């Protein structure tokens with residue numbers, strides 16, 4: 001099963017007023033490795049024309065990006081209330 005198919009099994013209740021993960025784009029602009037783009041299983045981090053694009057809305061709350069970014073760019077918080085990803089199958 002492809003990752004896109006697995007992700008399509010998830011439900012999300014997106015909190016549009018609060019991004020539980022933020023990145024410091026000033027740090028990302030000079031990043032030498034872009035590890036986050038390889039590490040995130042939900043592909044929340046992508047490069048568009050060489051610039052980092054981050055979208056918290058598809059996050060599966062695994063915490064990998066905090067560890068993968070060794071440059072101190074990622075700030076991670078728990079989602080608020082009943083927001084975030086909902087796992088339907090285990």
Ligand code: SF4
Pocket residue numbers: 023027028029031032033034035036037045052068069070071072073074
């Ligand atoms: S989040 Fe971290 S690893 Fe990803 S581009 Fe920014 S500095 Fe680099």
Ligand code: SF4
Pocket residue numbers: 021039040041042043044056058059060061062063064065066
């Ligand atoms: S917590 Fe996991 S799914 Fe969410 S952005 Fe970070 S690596 Fe991606």
